């Protein structure tokens with residue numbers, strides 16, 4: 072199967088005239104379509120709300136599109152809260168799902184009126200000492216052990232640092248009630264980038280049963296259940312796509328079987344999807360600048376792992392399309408590498424591709440979530456620009472590329488400051 076590129080060679084050439092590669096390109100139309108599909112899948116639940124996981128794509132232009140679609144934000148850091156505030160997403164439109172939380176983060180989350188999702192039992196007293204316990208509070212659950220769906224192990228929560236144990240959750244709800252909390256939510260994130268459609272329905276069943284017990288045993292008034300993130304995307308062309316309508320239907324069945332008979336049929340469902348929302352709606356556009364023939368065949372490109380860390384960090388597969396050669400046969404086998412002095416800086420290893428010429432543009436797929444956001448400056452690398460392809464066909468620079476000045480800006484060295492002052496200003500592309 073061929074993976075979709077949402078801009079053709081003419082459009083990409085047009086963009087590169089003013090904005091040199093590498094850059095991440097996002098697709099407004101695809102983002103809106105995905106948002107509407109998600110809302111459709113959960114339309115049966117009147118309180119349904121998606122809180123987009125800001126960490127996946129922390130760009131205000133993206134957050135504004137999602138806000139227009141009715142979404143809130145899921146934040147876990149100080150700057151993510153600020154970004155959310157900057158685009159006018161505040162109050163209960165923010166879910167604050169942090170861990171190892173510093174006091175000033177709770178202060179800001181509280182000031183913004185965010186829904187605070189506690190990661191740990193000890194944070195009850197901590198939050199209380201920082202800003203008091205708000206009327207609405209959420210707690211993050213970690214069931215421990217392995218999380219399985221129809222005998223298939225999805226992930227290992229027992230090894231994860233997040234959340235309350237089961238016992239802590241019951242104790243915590245009682246304690247929070249005693250401290251003035253009036254309405255409650257339950258949250259869990261048990262598996263990442265899940266394939267197939269089983270994860271959400273299985274997770275929902277676990278959380279729904281838990282909510283019924285919590286409400287019976289602690290008397291807590293549970294108003295929402297947050298299924299968090301974790302729905303994957305088909306990174307490989309042959310991976311089956313997740314069917315969000317089937318996922319929504321699976322969750323609805325669990326809801327009707329567990330929550331409705333228990334008298335909890337008005338509980339709202341929340342999600343915090345990052346990858347599923349944005350992953351396929353972004354691509355990293357890079358140019359082949361060298362070929363190298365040693366013990367293997369290399370194509371060297373102008374992007375590197377600082378623009379997309381997932382292959383180096385997780386050995387993640389990202390599909391590559393050679394723009395303009397979509398129909399050509401994949402008769403060569405290449406490693407596609409970046410410039411970092413690290414042998415894991417490879418976007419692809421032993422990848423069958425059409426013959427690549429210097430100057431060819433490569434589209435590295437599915438970089439819209441956890442792509443640019445995970446960028447870093449190792450080796451003095453500068454992070455790339457981000458460009459948004461608008462629904463009307465135009466495009467817009469939504470983050471310029473970093474300059475040497477950006478890289479040096481935190482140094483307090485006077486010689487560096489003098490050198491920068493003597494330099495020509497960098498172009499803003």
Ligand SMILES: *Cc1c(COP(=O)(O)O)cnc(C)c1O
Nearest residue numbers: 124168299300301343344345346
């Ligand atoms: C990372 C994260 C998400 C988003 O995860 P995806 O895999 O991108 O869907 C949601 N919620 C929390 C608390 C997270 O840490």
